[in-house]
Each structure stands twice: as C-alpha cells, then as structure tokens.
Amino acid sequence: MPRLVKRYFCLLWQQRTMATLGLLLATITAISGIALLAVSGWFISATALAGLSIAGAHSFNYFAPGAIVRGLSITRTLGRYGERLTTHEATLRVISRLRAELFGELAKHSWQEQPLNNHDASSRLMEDIKHAEALYLSALVPGFVMLLCSLLYLITVSLFVPDIWIWLAPTLCIAVFFMPWLYMHLVLQPQDVLHQQRSQQWSSASSLFNNVRTLILFQRFTHSTQQLQQAASTADYSEQQASRAQQHVMSLSQLILAVQVLVMLWQGLLALSYGYIEGAHLFMLLLLTLGVQEVILTGVNSLANFGLGYTALKRIDYLASNISKKDQRQFVSADATVIKVTQLSYHYPQRQTLIIDKVNTELSAPHWYWITAPSGHGKTTFLHLLMGHLQPSDGTLLIEKSSAEQIGLMPQKIDLLRGTLRYNLCLHQQHSDETLQETLRLVELEHWFQQLPDGFDSWLGEGERMLSGGELKRLGLARLILQDPQILLLDEPTAGIDQLSAARILSKLHHHWKGKLVIINSHDSSLSCSTDKALTLNQLAEGVSEVQKII
Template sequence: MPNVKRLYLKLLLQERKMALLGIILAVLTAYSGIALLAVSGWFISAAALAGLSAVAAHAFNFFAPGAIVRGLSISRTAGRYGERLSSHEATFRIISHLRANLFRLISRMSWSEQQLNRHETSSRLLQDIQNIEAIYLSAILPAAVSFLVMIAYLITLYIVLPSLLPWVIVPLLFATFVMPWLYSHRVLASETKLHQQHSQQWLSASALLSCMRTLTLFERLRDSGHFLQQQAQETDQEEATAVQRQQAVLLLTQLILIIMTVLVFWQGLLAFQHEQLDGAYAFMLLLLTLGSAEVLLSNCPALANLGLGLAALGRLQHSLIATPEQPDTRHFNHTSSPKLSVQINHLEYSYPQQHRPVFEQFNAQIKGPGWVWLSGHSGVGKSTLLALIYGQLKAKNGTIDVNGISAEQIRLMPQRIDILRTTLRDNLTLNLTINEPALWHALQLVELDHWAKRLPQGLDTWLGEGEWQPSGGERKRIGLARLILQDPKLILLDEPTAGLDSALAEKIYRELRTHWSDKIIICSSHELHFTATQDQSIELTAG
C-alpha cells in the first residue's frame, strides 16, 4: 500500500523548481515591502531633520533615497505578481498530479462497503483533499517567508543596533514559533468535533425533509424542528467558541508584537539620546519592526494549515490500510463449459461496522439460460447478492463459480439509473460504437421508441441536469436499453420496473424474455407476479 505522505512529498519534489521560485519571490516581496516601509520612514524623518537648518537641507541628498523607494516599490509589485504566478502554478501542478493519484487510490477501495454516498464520509473525504492541496500554498509558503523575515530582521538589528537583540529575541521567538503552535492546537482541537456536528446536523435536516409527511401526520414535525434548531444552535455555539479561541491567540500574538515594537522604539530612543544612533535610524527601526510584525502575524494560520493537511494525509492513509483490496472470490470457467450456470458455495458477507452478517454459509445453484427471481423483504440482502455476483463487493468467505461466462460478460442494472449530461445516443451507447438501427431496436424493446421520436432532436437531444430530464420510469427503461445494447451473458437487475405501471412492465418483461432467451437474468424485485412457471426462484431470509 503506497504511503500517502511520501506521495505528496514526491509530487512536491517534482515541482520543486517552481515551488522554490514561488517561495523566493514571496520572500523578495516581503523584504521589499518591509524595506520600503523602513526606508520611507528613514527618508521622511531624515528629510525632516535636514530641513531644520538651511545648510543641512542644502547638503541632503533627496534623489538617492527617492530612487531606492521607487526601486523597492517596483520590486514589491513585480515580486508579488511573479509570486502569484509561480506559487499558484506550482500549486496547480501539484494538485493535478495529486488528484489523479489520490482518486486512483480511492477507486481501488471498497467504497461500496464504506458507503461513500453518506454525507459524513463524502464530505470528510472532500475536505481532506482540500486540506492536502493547501499544504504548499497555505502552510509551507507563508511559514518559509515568516522564518526568513525573522532571520533578516535579526541580522538588520545586529548591524544597526546590536544591543537590541536581547530585548527582542524572546518576543520574536514567541511570535514566530510558540503562538503559531498554540493557534494550530486551537484549530485542530475543534476541527473534528465541528465536522461531526455539521454532518449530524445535515443528516437531521435530510431526515426531516424526507419524512415531513409522516411527521406531520403523527404531529411530530414541531418536535423534530425544535431538535434540528437545537442542533444548529449547539453547532453555532461551538463554532463561535472555536473562532473566539483562535482570535484570542491572534490578539495575544499582536500584543506580543506590540510589546516588541515598543521595546525597539524605546531602545532606539535611548540609543539616540546617547548618540549611538541617528534619529532617522531610530524611526526606521520602528517601521522595520512594524513591517516585520505584519508578516509574522500572518504566520499563525500556517502551522494550523500544515496540521490540517498532515492529519488529512494520515486519515487517508488509514483508510487505505483499513480497507485492503480483497481477493476476488468469483471463479470463471468460460472456455471448457458451454453450459451457463452460477454456483454459490458457503458465501459469507457482512458490511463493516455491522455485527450481524448479511450472508452466512449461503448456498444457491442457478442454471441457465433463464430468469431467476430473488425474493424477500427489504434488507435481507438482495442488492448485496447482486453486487457480490457482479464483483462490486467481495465476499469474506465462500466462492461464486460462474460457468460459460467471463467477468466482462456480466452487467448490473442498479436501482438508481444515472443520466449523463449528454445526448440520448451517448447515454445509450456509453462510448460503444453502435449503429442507429440497433439503438432504435433497443428503444422499441423497452417501449421508448415513440418517446425518443418526440424529443426535439431525437437521439441527439441532450439529457441531464439543465437539459431534457427523463422521468423515473424513463430512466429505468434507458438503463434496460443500455443492457440490451451491451449484450452481456449474465444480467443482474435490481428493481428494474419500479415506478412503471403494471401493464407497461408486463409488456417489457415479455419482450425481454424473448430477446434474452439465451442468457441468465437474475432479477431482484418485489413484483413477483411477473414470474413464469419455468423461472427459478431464490428466497432470501434474514440471517
């Protein structure tokens, strides 16, 4: 299993030239901004002092400092522009490779078991990916700039007034290292709890909306609304408390930097009184400290962003380790045996975090061709069995022996049919090359040919979000038409006619029986009145 932290470090090293260029330009921008403030302060104060006497004013060189100010201003603007280009380019390059690698790893995991469609799981995953992507731009870059600004500030103080170093070293170290660590601790301590509260609030709101009619009938809507409101208030209070704690750390950091600035100005004035320092340089040190303090203050969130990113990498690594790829327990014998059959032997399966198994020593024998109907009340494992045969889920124990059929000749039609935002033709072919007569024949078998002809552009009508929206029954029949065009040997249907009226469903089943007469069709459905005498039936019961 690949190490996700090493993967990110590898990608960062691959883009090290652009990333280092971004850091260098960011440091140049910070240096130019601080120097511009300090030199401007020195220039103004020196010019003011020179203007006190005619001789000094005549001898004072106004042009060189003015040129320095203009040069620093230009370098700050150019550096900021170049830093934005290079740092964001490095970020986008890292993100492009990172997303490809992360989603490649994620796609190998058994997310069907982890229920990726759950809000808590999916939102956590997306938030983690965003935190990982922000490591360079929001953590490494500002931290490097702050550290180099601190070093440059200490060197400048040593050159101009060495006696200042003992006064500023302690508050400077606190502002650079201790306060960012404290801020990071505040952020990380509340991040997980807030995410859980937001997820629980979303689930409660979703349940309220989906069960509104039932709650209204039983006069429980008001109580559920109060409960949701209470959850929202608790979440808002927790979030406000977390923000207040973070702001308190920032305020304390500002206070430390203000104390440092006062100490620098005080020592600068003492040095001026003892003629150890020119008055203009004392004012320059004050502005130099203020400019450096502004950069150091922005360093507080950097360590927190780094902590969030590393925690996200750790969670993703844990998920990859916790869900190792299970070996395929299906065995295919499609060369030596022309007979179509599926033999299920001692099948065992249970979902993670569920103590009760879905299947325990389950056995079944299916002989083809023909239709096999899965019956049983909701929750006994009909959809799970189809997913196990299809290979979407992997059994813990037992085997599924498939004869006369290869893995590529199995297709599953789930309960929910996804419609792509493209033409009806592409929604049917799914990137396969299929001639138009075959498309119309498939539509005719599922009673969609007249509907398709009435569309504005026929097969070239766009479907999906913001386009022509098929109804629930039309979606089901589009899913069946896809299977007809793919022409598999083993067809797995999960509630294929749910939402269709009985007469239309019976007509479609009759057409499909004729068209799929040489295949095995395993159908999970509560509508068992469509079964025929020659069909096989498997009744599932709760384990």
C-alpha cells in the first residue's frame, strides 16, 4: 500500500470516534428513511383494508403505527443533522492535517523544471487532491451505508418470506459490487481522459493568445487555430462518449433494480397466495425494496469514487516522493565560506542545448561578485543552481562552511502577500518593531512606512495598498536582510529603483553585509564598488560559444 494511502487511513483512524459516529448516524438516517417509507405504506394499506369492515375499523390500532411514523421521521431528521455534523467534522480534521503535510512535502522540492510547473500537471494535482479529500465523505460513508442497508434488507424480507433471499441476493450483488466497478471503468476513466484533454486545450489556447503576433508573422496562425479547433472537437466527442456511457450504466442499474422489484413482487404474491403474509405486508415489502434501491443508486457512485480517491492518493504519493531530483550540492565544514564550481553544466528538460557548459570558478567571502550579461545567457539559472532550485546536469557544487539554510535568494519577481506589512516582512520569523524599522531604513522605505495608517499592521496586497515596482524590490531586499543568510544571491535587486537611490542602498548593504558572500546578477555593473569583483565570461566558462555562456 502506498505511503500516502497509509497516512490517510492513519489520520482517519486518529479521528475514529468522530468518523465511526458519522458512519452510525448516516446508517441510522438511511434506515429511518427506508423504514419510514415502508411503515407508512403498510399503515396506509392496512388502514384501507381495515376500513372495509366495521369490525376491522373499530379493532384496528391507529395510534401505535402513527407514533412509529412520527418517531422514524424525527429520527431521520435528527440523524441527518448529526450525520452532516460528524462526517464533515471528521473530514475537515483529516484533510486539514493531510493538506498541511502534503503541501509541506511538495514545498520541499523545486518545481521549476518539473512537470508540476505546467498547467496540465498542476490541474491534475488539484483534481487528485479533491478526490483524495472526499474519500471518506463521498465514498466510505455512502458505501458503508449501502452495504449495511442491503444486508439488513435481506434479513428483513427473509423474516417475512424465508426463501426469498436466494432470489434477491444475486441482483443485490450485481447492483452493489458489479455496477460500481462498471461505472468506474466505463464512466470515470473517460472522464479522466476528458479532463486531460480540456487541460491541454486550455494550455493550447493560452499559448495561442500569448503568441498571436509571432504566429501571424510566420504565417502559422491559421494552422494553430485549426489544431485548437481539432483538439476542441476531440474533447467534445470524449465528453459525449462519457455522458453516453454514464447514461448506459445508470439505465443498466435501473434495469437490475427493476428486476429486483419484479422478483420481490413475484415471491410476495406467492407468499400471499399461500397465506404466509398479508396484503399490507406485501405492499410494505415493495416499498422497502424501493427505499433500499434509492440508497443503492447513491452508493454506486460512492464505491466508484473510492477507486478514484485511492488512485489519486497513489498518484500524489508518487509525485511527492519520486519526481524531484536529489540535491546535488555538497556541504563541508571549513574555516571560511567558499563556493567551488567545477565543470558545471545544465540544460532545461525541454531543451537539449546546454545553457551552462563546463563552468569553473571559486567564490569566497567576504566579497561581492557581479555577474553581468544580456538576457537569456543563464545568469538567473546560475543563481538557481547555487540555491538548489535546479540540479546540475553535470559537474559539482561544493559549498564550504555554510549550510543550505544559510543561503538566501532574492528573486527577480517579488511576491506581495495579502496580509499586513509585518507578515510580508517577517514571513515565518519573529522580529521586533525596532529591527523592522532599522531594516526599512536600510532599504529607504522609512518615509513610505510613515505614511501607512496602521504602521506594521497596515494591510498590503490585492484589494488593499499596493506597492510600485521599486518599492517591491526594496521589500524583497528587506526580507533577505531579516533572514540574515551567510550567502546572499541577488537577482536584479535594483530593477525599478532609480540609480541614485540604488547606489545609496547598496552602499548601506555593503556595510551591513560585511563579511558575507554576496553574488549579484545585474544588467547595470556601474553600481558596483571598487572592492567588488566582476565575473567575466572567461572566468566562468571556457571553450563554449557566447550563446551557451551564462554571463
């Protein structure tokens, strides 16, 4: 059994009291509803038969059946409320832990070069998470209720007609076990294919809209639109097939249940003719059969969903456990912080051309290194290799004295979280207001901060106060300052900041980060100090073309 499947059931077992109570209340609710239908039918038919004669009308007890009907109605209402409360509570407790552990595991990996970094894979992942989280509520609970109600139904009808279970058992087995399996294979699998086709169609449409000018320029727009139309037609056909298959399966289920009603009627009439049961009892058994069938029809989808959720957990487990590459950076103890790069090469999975080819260099603290080159020459890729977000195709990265936690990266794109300024600065850490104010002073955001109505408790993000491009860059620098790593990787840290302000900020950071190893990727080398070192093409790569060099 896959690890994540075991973990799900382990979390469910930890909530066994609430989960078991939910199963019992769901069963009580279903049984009450079935019994209410059967008893009401018997009560109406028995009352009608008793009214045919004066003696029968006077001797018939109207109060006990009426009390039973009211009791079952109240039990069904209370059971449904309690079942919703307990099953949803158990589900939320399980998925809150499962989501925290699952996304925590996924967050450990870098997905920049992995399949999760595209729409198809991420959409598939979210669909799997939805099916996995609904395993208890949408599969186990209705499936358990269906199985138990079917068993109790056989026992109940056998009390009135002893040998009837021989005739009813085959149809029940087909409806309870075979039809869910058939539904899963004929309906759910085509729907899964349809989901993938729709995701691919969405990706193709997005790519078409983003590259419409280029496609028109190279006279490929008509061809691309025809491909998109063909993909849409294929998806529409798959949707029709899935819908048709669902209708066929449900029709077959209805046919099997109709056979079950006919068997019940046939055996009931035989028992009535032999005097084993009364006419009101036969009507009650027929209504009892119809009530159980309603539960079975609901359960057909639930048992099929169990297979869907189980498969989803297996796929997520494989994704979280096997798809990410092992960190190939080597960390060793030493007296000084040094990064030694030997024969480092890298190419993205989608491309065969090396963007970094046999790089050799040594970077040591306390120094600032500036990497300058045109866009597309691998500067950002080199920083991500140092950070561990990407793994080398060949070569070694040896980092002395520092650990993985002591390497910090300021990316090109700074994300603004919808939350307070304190939350955006501290992230998962704790800092005093004095420390935060000093950090804002270093990146020259103190005047902007003084304009905020609630200070560090002022909300930022979409729908709240937004920041300009330069202010976002300063916020990113402030986050890195608060993290206080030993090795700092800055990817275009001054983009969007005017040159005078950028020079002042970098001058302050030179003093603040004294003794650290700082590596900057920038298009503007004029901001470097006389003590900074420039990494030229010859220093990093030898024997490769200009296109393949990273800087």
